[in-house]
Amino acid sequence: QVHRVESGGGLVQAGGSLRLSCAASGRTFSSATMAWFCQAPGKEREFVAAIRWSFGSTYYADSVKGRFTISRDNAKNTVYLQMNNLKPADTAVYYCAGRRLWDMRFFSANVYDYWGQGTQVTVSS
Numbered sequence: 131q132v133h134r135v136e137s138g139g140g141l142v143q144a145g146g147s148l149r150l151s152c153a154a155s156g157r158t159f160s161s162a163t164m165a166w167f168c169q170a171p172g173k174e175r176e177f178v179a180a181i182r183w184s185f186g187s188t189y190y191a192d193s194v195k196g197r198f199t200i201s202r203d204n205a206k207n208t209v210y211l212q213m214n215n216l217k218p219a220d221t222a223v224y225y226c227a228g229r230r231l232w233d234m235r236f237f238s239a240n241v242y243d244y245w246g247q248g249t250q251v252t253v254s255s
Contacts, residue, residue, distance in 0.1 A: 133244075133246075134152050134153065134246035135153050136225070137153075137249060138150040139224060139249030140250075140251070140252070141253075142252070142253055143254050144217055144218055144254065144255050147214045147216065148216065148251060149212050149213070150213065150224055150226075150249060151208055151210055152166075152211075152226030152246055154207040154208070161228035161229060161230065162182065163181070163183065163229040163231065163242075164226065164227070164228050165177065165180035165181070165226070165228075165229075166178040166179050166180075166200060166211045166225070166226055167239055168224045168225070169222055169223050170222040170223075173222075175225070175239045176191070177236075177237040177239070178190070178194055179191065179194065179199075179211060180237070181209065184232075186202070191237075197214050198211060198212065198213050200212075209226060211224070211226075218255045220251060220253050221251060224249055224250075224251050226245070227242035228243060228244050230243055
């Protein structure tokens with residue numbers, strides 16, 4: 131079973147930055163797609179960013195374009211989310227997700243094969 135472990139969440143003031151990490155543990159397989167989603171209390175899980183592992187191409191939700199950057203380290207089998215200029219509206223639990231395939235449904239939480247346990251990000255005003 132594949133496990134992903136997120137880290138890097140915390141409390142930060144508006145305008146600040148955080149870097150989330152998602153590392154593989156246990157049995158692993160090649161993930162064609164890695165992504166970050168977030169879920170605020172009372173809301174559905176929302177797409178934040180995705181990366182096509184082999185090409186390194188990246189995709190973002192409109193709300194985070196220009197502020198967040200998704201990247202990966204092949205050697206460490208780790209995906210990152212650099213979050214800059216954070217806003218109170220970014221407050222949520224952030225999850226990394228992986229998928230064996232790549233297609234243009236990367237924004238849908240339903241297509242992912244496995245998920246991390248989540249890390250809390252809280253942005254104060």
